[in-house]
Amino acid sequence: MTNDLIFDVANVTLRFGGVTSLSGVNLQHRRGEILAVIGPNGAGKTSLFNSLTGVYSPQEGSITFNSASGASTSVIGVPPHKVARLGIGRTFQASRLFNALSTFENIKVGVEARQKTGPIGAMLTLPRTRREEQHSDEKALELLEFVGLAHRLNTPADSLPYGDRRRLEIARALGTNPEVLLLDEPAAGTNPSEKLQLAELIRKIAREKAVSVLLIEHDMRLVMSLAERLYVLNFGSVIAEGTPDEIRSNNKVIDAYLGSSDAGSALGSSDA
Amino acid sequence: MSSREPRFSLNKEDVRLGATCFAGALLLAVMTGPAGTPEQPLGAAKQAIFSSHVFGFLVFGALLASLSVFRRKVRMGEWHSRRETPRRSMRSVLGMRLATMGASWWLLAFVIAVLIALLLADYTGPYVANKFSVAQLMGQFHNTRTYGYIVFVLWIVNSWRLRFSTREHRVHLPAFVKSVWFRVVASALAGFGFALCADPWLPERFSFSYFTFSGPSTHAFLSHLPTWLWSLGGLFLGARAVLADRKTSTKTNRLRARQFGVSTNTRFALYGVALFVAFEAPKFMSPFWQLAIFQQIGIFCFLAIGLNIVVGFAGLLDLGYVAFYALGAYVCAYFSGALPIHPPFILSPFLSIPFAILVCMLSGVLLGLPTLRLRGDYLAIVTLGFGEIIYVLATNLQSVTGGANGTGIIPSFTMNVPGIHFALNGQALSGDLNFYYLLLVIMIPVLLLFTSLNNSRVGRSWAAIREDEVAAASLGISGLKYKVMAFAIGASTSGVAGVLISVKSGVLFPSNFALQVSITVLVLVIFGGMGSITGVLIGSAVIGWILQFLLFHSFIDYQDADKYMYIGAMLILAMIFRPQGLWPSKRREREFHDAEGGLGSADAMSAPSDGSAA
Ligand SMILES: Nc1ncnc2c1ncn2[C@@H]1O[C@H](COP(=O)(O)OP(=O)(O)OP(=O)(O)O)[C@@H](O)[C@H]1O
Ligand SMILES: [Mg+2]
16 A cells, blocks of 8 residues: 655654754655645745755754655655665755766766666676666657757766756756655746746656656746645744745745745735 | 859867867977987977978978868868768869779878878887988888888878778778678788788888798797787687677667767777877887876776776866775785784785775775765865875875885785796886886776776766766666766776786885876876866876976976976966867766856756756
8 A cells, every 4th residue: 555645754853962953843745746845944944855855964853755656655864865776866955967078978878877777787788788878878869859858868977058957957957766755946046937937847757757746836826837736944933834825925934935025925915 | 164263261169179189290200309418408498399300290280270270160060062061072172083984093091191201100110310301301211110100101091091981982891892701811810911010020011931930939930929919819809890880780879870970890990000109109108108107098098998987077176086995095005014013924916906996985985985975175174174085094094004104015016826836027028118008007007997888877877866866866877876987997907006016116105196196097087088088198198298208307496396387387278279178078078068058067067956946
């Protein structure tokens, strides 16, 4: 039997010395859902992502990842590369591409992270190595087309424009065949038309690839149109949870955002 | 037309590039010149510089310099008018539309080919005092090799032409030329031609008996081993080219082929040329150089290739590399029974190679597992310590290693199994060349293996870890696993080099394995270009050559002990003028530029950034 919660976060508290980044966070991510986490700067969103992916180990609470095969794994204390192999893909707030590699190679690294060829096979180019390479080539091409970067095949990652970098990072994470994709501010620094494309891409990922998406985003208009449910973090704790409409009219949320400079408009209510 | 003409202006970079090529040619000229005598060390150099020999090289240098400046200009896009792509401007610079050229083009190409072939033939021929004089050049028409070179140059010129022609104008070859059999047979014939060019037995060249099996075996072309080797090599290249062509028929492979600057076939042809030079050139060298290309150059090339995996591919700073070199050497000594402790069974040095690999790999893993979790600087210090521990153990554990007095005698390479009887010093060639050829036979497969390793999943994972370990981990790549892997592979390469050097020297002293060796090999890797196998080979060869050259001519009272001063000076010069190394890998060069632009960290020695930045 498969659990319909892909991530079950219960009472997670993460401290750095005196700073508490997350305190008693509860979050349920349903399989196949586009879920968003929003909150003012420093609220602990990235810390939550890092806890989900094994980069940080929260001191209290539990994080359970339920894979489609039915296995439940506790993520806390597991090194990041093992967490990734469970089927959790992620992107970073400041994009972290392999800059000296080409677009194509960046994706191949992602695809190949799941392959088995070892050094001996690679040196001798055994038949399996060749088959795997063929597969990763095809998969990488397919993903490049999926995110719309096929024309940038041989461009080194460091000379891509910002929007393309974002999409490449997503494609690279998709290469690992994740069940859930964690996107940390994918639209940061992109222009309005790129934002629209990105929203379309994220919907396509959830729909066509059947990947659950967990999203951090500051652009309210984007996030309200994209997410099925939202969690709002402030000072490390969840202050609200619900559908976009519920969040828009939630007083606690409005207060939290009033504390920051761009109150109402940030919630996307002024343009409605 | 005038708007198409390139503006001709040289900037500092161009001058530097041109001067480097020119100086390189001058150096080559002096180095290949006549040997010095002990009484008159500088006389030889003087003689070399004022011989006509040198002018050939100067012409060569000038050509090389102008060609590289030209290429650089076109690449940098300095040389093309607003509407033209660099490719077009290449054509306009040559002043004609190459692609549509007919007979006149071929005539020109033929003349160029003949001239170049004459120069090449004279250059690769044995040393004579009036090299590159007109008479000497014309004399080359008597050598078969000249005709080989003509064909070769024509072929290169033609591929060059095809590269710069537009797609529509591409020459359509008759169908049979594309057939598998044609290619294989043609390549075998080309190999045969190479053999003909390379055969040192000149006087008999044009006699009929030269091409038969009869007569004294040294005179008959077909009874020479190289003849068969080269022909087989050609056959292999042909088969390889056909296979490669087949492979490029899939879409992705075609896309991948574009990532390399040259086509697969060209690449393999270049490998063939390199192989040809590596096998044939040493036969024309003086005994001094025949020894040097093994002991002072070859072994260091081999060591550098191994360290390149650790430093260049995986981006780890290893200062204790010599420890594995020593381990390999002492393992060989142990199994030969040359140490105070006796092995359970005596093995010939050949058979101790697998043990050396095993021991080095294991110690690499054992050292790596705890230390590779450390960041760059700490890793450097720990490996430095490991190198010193091995050195101190070799010196002080007299009951095991023989201490500072050295080990017993290590026998030479022999093979005595049914069917194969082989003793290294029993062969026809002089003893030092034997070791060189043995090294070559070991090194070539290693080069091939490492190249495919770098182009594989493993190589890409190394690049990923080097660039951003956090991002690599987010994809499921275990940094530790790949670092230990690099460490172990590097260590076992070093171990094999250790076995070779232990047999060559016959007796081992701990002082052979001091810290300086680690540093030297590291300098070779950095000088040549981290992460590029070709670069590292070139770098090691260049540094080794310069040092031996200084020794050979005993310039300014140069002695072997002075070499670290010169190595240091060369490293400083390299860091000022070409910090990415002589021939950097594309990936590394890009990392380097990223680092200059503040985008990432190209420094193999610096710590990867940690997760908090995410
Ligand atoms: N490695 C760390 N060491 C110490 N403190 C940390 C660390 N990582 C995060 N923090 C602290 O945790 C808090 C939450 O940071 P986090 O990066 O999760 O915020 P965020 O919601 O992602 O903000 P932003 O919208 O700016 O990205 C901050 O106060 C930050 O200083
Ligand atoms: Mg953040």
